Amino acid sequence: MAYTVEPQSFLKDLDRVAQVRFAMAQHLKQLANILEEVESKGVDASGKLGLEREIEDVEIAGHNLSQGVFRLLVLGDMKRGKSTFLNALLGENLLPSDVNPCTALLTVLRYGPEKLVEIHFNNGSPPEIIDFKTFKRQYTIAPEEAKQLESQQEDAFPNVSHAVVTYPLALLEKGVEIVDSPGLNDTEARNELSLGYINNCHAILFVLRATQPWTLAERRYLENYIQDRGLSVFFLINAWDQVKESLIDPDDEEELQEAEEKLHRVFSSNLKEYCQIDGADWYDERVFPISALQALRKRVKDADASLDGTGLTEFMGALNIFLTQERAIAEFRQVRTLARQANTRLSDAIGRRIPLLSQTVDELKARIASVEPEFNQLNTIRDRFKDEIRTLRDQKARAIADSFRTYVLGVEQTFEQDFLRYQPELSMLDFLQQGRREAFSRQLQRAFEQYVNDKFQAWLKTAEKELDGAFEKLARSASQYGASYNQVTDRMTEKLTGKVIDVRGQTDFEDGSPGWAKWAMGLVSLATGNVAGVALAATGFDWKSILLNFLTVTSIALVAGSIFTVVLGPVALALVGLGVGALQADQGRKELVKALKRELVKHLPQVAQEQWQPIYQSVRDCFDKYEAEVIRRINDDIGARQVELNNLLKQKASYEIDRDAEFARLKASEQQVSTIKHDIEQTYQMLLIQSS
Helix, strand or coil, X not given: CCCCCCHHHHHHHHHHHHHHHHHHHHHHHHHHHHHHHHHXXXXXXXXXXCCHHHHHHHHHHHHHHXXXXXXXXXXXXXXXCHHHHHHHHHCCCCCCCCCCCCCCCEEEEEXXXXXXXXXXXXXCCCCEEECHHHHHHHHCXXXXXXXXXXXXXXXXXXXXXXXXXXXXXXXXXCCEEEEECCCCCCCHHHHHHHHHHHCCCCEEEEEEECCCCCCHHHHHHHHHHHCCCCCCEEEEEECCCHHHHCCCCCCCHXXXXXXXXXXXXXXXXXXXXXXXXXXXXXXXXXXXXXXXXXXXXXXXXCCCCCCCCCCHHHHHHHHHHHHHHHHHHHHHHHHHHHHHHHHHHHHHHHHHHHHHCCCCHXXXXXXXXXXXHHHHHHHHHHHHXXXXXXXXXXXXXXXXXXXXXXXXXXXXXXXXXXXXXXXCCCCHHHHXXXXXXXXXXXXXXXXXXXXXXXXXXXXXXXXXXXXXXXHHHHHHHHHHHHHHHHHHHHHHHHHHHCCCCCCCCHHHHHHHCCHHHHHHHCXXXXXXXXXXXXXXXXXXXXXHHHHHHHCCHHHHHHHHHHHHHHHHHHHHHHHHCCCCCCCCHHHHHHHHHHHHHHHHHHHHHHHHHHHHHHHHHHHHHHHHHHHHHHHHHHHHHHHHHHHXXXXXXXXXXXXXXXXXHHHHHHHHHHHHHHHHHXXXXXXXXXXXXXXX
16 A cells, blocks of 8 residues: 655655754764864874864765755656646645746756745856746746747757746755756757756656656657666656546546556556666556646645645655655765764774873884884775776776777667657658758757667666776775775784774774775765765765766767768758659658668768767776775875874974873763764664654
8 A cells, every 4th residue: 555645744754854964964063073173172282183084074974964955856748747746746836837937947946035036047147036927927938839949959048057946835945956857858958958967866756647648758768868777766647637537428437447447557568667676666656646736726725735636645655755764864874974984083093192192202203113014005005996996997998988889880780770760750742842841851850869869878878887887896895995904004003002903893894994995885975966876876976977077968969960960961862862753751761761871871980989089088087086086085094194193293292291181181072972973873773763
């Protein structure tokens, strides 16, 4: 049985998570303040402990957490009722639903104390702030106009990148941000823009329509941009109430049941493949028939009205579990990891510092000299990991670039069959009519660009899988290098303090693993845009966005356009040469594809050659970014350990340290950090219990 939630209960659960997020952020702020105080007071005591990296990480995590939201991306073709659904979800008739204002504008809905709209431009101009009335008047277009612009491959607002709508609504105030995307039948550039948001959203809400099941555009978008990317997608089949209205006898329960069952089978056969999670079928937890207009009418009259019978309670129940349990727990688990890491780092540093306080300057110098071999070993571990990253980088960059070249050169083998689904709907005879040839050419060019982009996206998925596997391998290596690193630092501690360190168990290693290894393993991510979750878990950084910056419309779509410009001339001559009498529809289509293929094949080697280097470089860049951050963190850790000892030696050489006072100060700080870590642990465990 589906778990149902009314809007008010959904808001309460979101509010509970928002309160936990605020509490966690405050804990991290307190933790950073304590660590900063330890270091500042250490200047006049026994010296700093080298905690700069821990302070920076905790501060960044706390800031990101305080700014955190659950970001939902709404996708759907035109006239699917996206605006109506959003209005029902928000509980207010905010977006106009008789026309589609998001066809040409990607719109971000977020909380704000005032009702304002920021229009962001793509030419570097500062954002324009306008009111809602102006927004609806200037940036809303009718579906007919949208269709015409689409056929002409034109943007309604070419200088506008997106709009940000701020509104004082309860759902937004509780930490939900909604990205309303353009329609799926928009330009390829707009589709690529949506893809950029896909990788930075917690969940995708894909709106379909019961009375128009499964269009080619919807299948194409799901296949190219959604499937096999580890994304969390909820499918909303809107206007389900219209199934009853379409019957000859709407009161015939048997006929209604038969019609609904038939429609369920249609959607099930088409959507099941997109609802597989780790080999399990999640169709029932991800697909929901809804009646958005009914729900909106109820909520406009009464914000607390029951939405039973509209499908919204079942959908919100599933979304509630996903956001307030699955996603929230994953988010707060990183906070717990950071708190444990800071606590361990401080405790270890204090554990080394206190025994050394009673040493003379000469004794301290001797002990510091004794660990020089261990410092060299830490540098060796760093260099070995760096070499492994670079070796894998060179292998994967060449292999992936080569795979693109092979893929492109193999396009001719399947072109005739593959291009069938993209051919323009216009009559072939239109091409011979001078007045309609331009419209046909636009349709043909659009079809060709879609074909090229789809082929590229299909290849890109294989490249992403290759990179996923590579970074998973590096995560395993980071774990192994981290274990070796711990063994060396334990020997250093034994030499410095004269105390034997117990052998770490597996649980101890997970808690005490060096911070750089946790980052490299993906246990901690501090990238502000990294909210995609599972897809990035193995890396801890957003390598997909790095790849996307290189390989989107700026390269591939332009390649498609340039090829088509060169190809169209010979294709036109071939078609005109057939003569009007010979140009029957079926024969004409075959000749069109053959002519297009002949010209395309001539240019494929050039495309393969020209794109090899950008792809090679983009893959290298993913690894280089990873390497730079890993090595920076290892160097910071090694440097902090050296600074920790040098600071103590410098202080001892300057004056006699009050050992008892310093012992008390450091132990008090250690206890404070331990208390905060305990509070975070307790809050996290309470969330687990509430979610069970």
